[in-house]
Amino acid sequence: MFWADELVKNIIKNRKSDGYLVTDEKTPSGRVHVGALEGVIYHNIIAEILKKNKKNSTFQYGFDDYDPMDSLPIYIPKEYKKYMGVSLSEIPAPEGKGSFVGLFANEFISVFHSLGIKPKIVYTSSMYKSGEFNQAIKIALDNAEIVRKIYKKIANQDRPKDWLPIQMVCEKCHKIGTTRAYFWNGEKVFYECDKNWVKYTQGCGYKGEKSPLNGNAKLPWKVEWAAKWFIWKSDIEGAGKDHMTKNGSHDMASEIAQQIYRIKIPESFRYEFFLVGGKKMSSSKGLGNSAMEVSEVLPAELLKYLIVRSNPKIQLNFNLDGKTISQLYNDFDRAHSHFIQDPNSDEAKIYEYSKITQEIPEYLMRFSKVVSLVQIVHINIEKEVEKEKGSKLTEADKKDLTNRIKFARIYLEKFASEDEKFEIQQEMPRVKISSSQKKLLKKIAQFMVSESEPEKIHNFIYEAGRELGLKPKETFEAIYQIFLNKTSGPKAGWFLANLDKKFVFNRIEKVLK
Ligand SMILES: [Zn+2]
CATH class of the missing domain: 1.10.10.350 (Arc Repressor Mutant, subunit A)
Incomplete structure (x- = not known):
């Protein structure tokens, strides 16, 4: 059984709902690593399969952009060190207009749009500022003692007696990562912008009191995670393996969700890492393996296929090299022919959820051939494919071919081995022939x-x-x-x-x- 069909079958069994909200989110603290597409693609397939099962479903993708900047990606100017501790949404973009976070979020959105995935997009910064978090903030503060106990019980972390689950925005230096809140009177939170609260930056020492509502504060992220399920009424949300360890952040958020927000936690599933060249890279470091960069050298369908075919339970290790790319094309073409022959087979389903356009090509020319053909000047490639197919190309065939030609050229420039590259000699070369x-x-x-x-x-x-x-x-x-x-x-x-x-x-x- 196709892994996603099985997953959805269990979800429907465990949770009855008139409409399923599938949620996923990401902190865009830098260029987003290609591995983050796992979350987008997996959640999107679940929403699609629910629809196929005649269940209403919505896929919503959130950017946690009210989080403070806590590390500086290597490609960001050093001057940005002064923003450490400030909410990502409040930091200007390195070049041009807009915010720092907008730059990377938009880049990532454009990648998953190119994969044909169009979730509803939400930003935590807007949610805090518009007051959507207000009720959840009050509940967390009123139940601070329970939250402290959960930190101790699940993560064995001691929080001081006066610790409150809130991060105030400092009115003086505007940092959110540096403030320590110590008193809540039901209306205002008393806080200090502590010089030594976090390791990555320093607070300014300011002491203040202010309402924590309407964007003046954010919840610590594990509490925030639970609060989002509460506000959105999420039905399904999976997470990467690193969050799903025993007593890890998902366990913590689940406990908070049940105890203080008193909700049924969303149906969950965990997915393994997506490694590139054997390495897991965080979005703040990853250079060369960002979703955008990979999408520039791999056609969208192939990139999607790579993830769709991988059962979330199995670690995905991808090498961005010629051999792997050629093999990926061959596998994809095989899935395509399965789809043509038997649309109900598992391989066919993988193709179905990888394809981006509605029209299905009848004929795909082998990628290695396209790579050779583009090197022969004065050749009509379309005619060659037609000869091979034995009939006229459909519009979908032509579109696919155009795409293959485009990526064959990129392949030749970046990945092809010397054996695959050639140039027809217009003049007779000086060679010895027996x-x-x-x-x-x-x-x-x-x-x-x-x-x-x-x-x-x-x-x-x-x-x-x-x-x-x-x-x-x-x-x-x-x-x-x-x-x-x-x-x-x-x-x-x-x-x-x-x-x-x-x-x-x-x-x-x-x-x-
Ligand atoms: Zn401050």
Whole structure:
């Protein structure tokens, strides 16, 4: 059974609802790592499958942008150190207009939009400022003692007797990460902007008293997590493995949700890490592996497919290299043909939830072929694909091909091995061709006068070489050398069949002279 079908089956069994709200969220403290797409894609599939099961569902994605900046990504100017401790939403963008957080949130949104995923987007900064959190804040403060006990019971963390589950915005230095709240009179919170409250930055020492409502404060994140479930009435929310450890943040939020907000906690599932090259990178450090950067070198459908096919219970390790990308294309194409043959198979479902457009292509040209074809100048690739397909290309076929051509060029520039790259030599290169190889080339030219089928040409080359006592390597080298000035290259019969015949004959004639 497709992992997501199984997950949704259990959710429906455990939780009856007229409409399911599926929630997920992220603190955009820097360029968002590609691994964060796991959460987006997994939650989105759940919402889609619920709809397929005739259940109303909404997928909502939240940005926790009222969190303080607590580390400085390496690509952010050093001057930004002064903002450490300030809410991300209140920090200006490094370049141009808007906020720091807007920059990275928007970048991430544009990536998942390109994957065809369009959740309802919410920002905690707006929720705090508009008063949506007010009730949850009051409940947390009125139940501070219970919250302290939960910290002790679940995480074995001692909180001072006067500790309150609230982070006030300092009225003097505007930092939110540095304030220690110690008294709540039901209306105002008394706090101090403590110089040594956190390790990553210093408070200004200001002492103040203010209402914690309407954006003047935020809840500590584990309390905030529970408060969000309470405010939104979330039905389903999974989380990455790091939050789901025993006595970890999810356990803590669940306990708070049940004890002080008195709600049934959302149905949950945990997902494993998405590693790139064996490493897990946080969004504040990840450079080169951001969702945006990966989406620039991998087509959207492939990126989506990579995650959809991975059961959340199994760690996903991806290498951004030529071999992995080619393999991913082949796997994707196989899923596509499963979808055409038997739409109910598991592989077909993986394709179904990976595809982005409604129209399904009938024919996908193998990526390695597209990579070779784009290197042959003066060739009509569309015609070549049509020949291979045996009928006219549909609009969806053409769209897919255009996309493959685009990404084949990127692939050649960034990932292709030397074996995959070639350039047709317009002038005869200076190469040494043995007399047996010359005989072979002559035979090939004669054969090609009346033959254009790649497979037949290929078999002929192989046989003719053997008859002349040439090793396969010597046989094919003769061709690669005179056309590419290389000792290796694409599949020879297919390569020759795709060249202009006149050009082929002229070149061979020159060798024979
Ligand atoms: Zn301060």
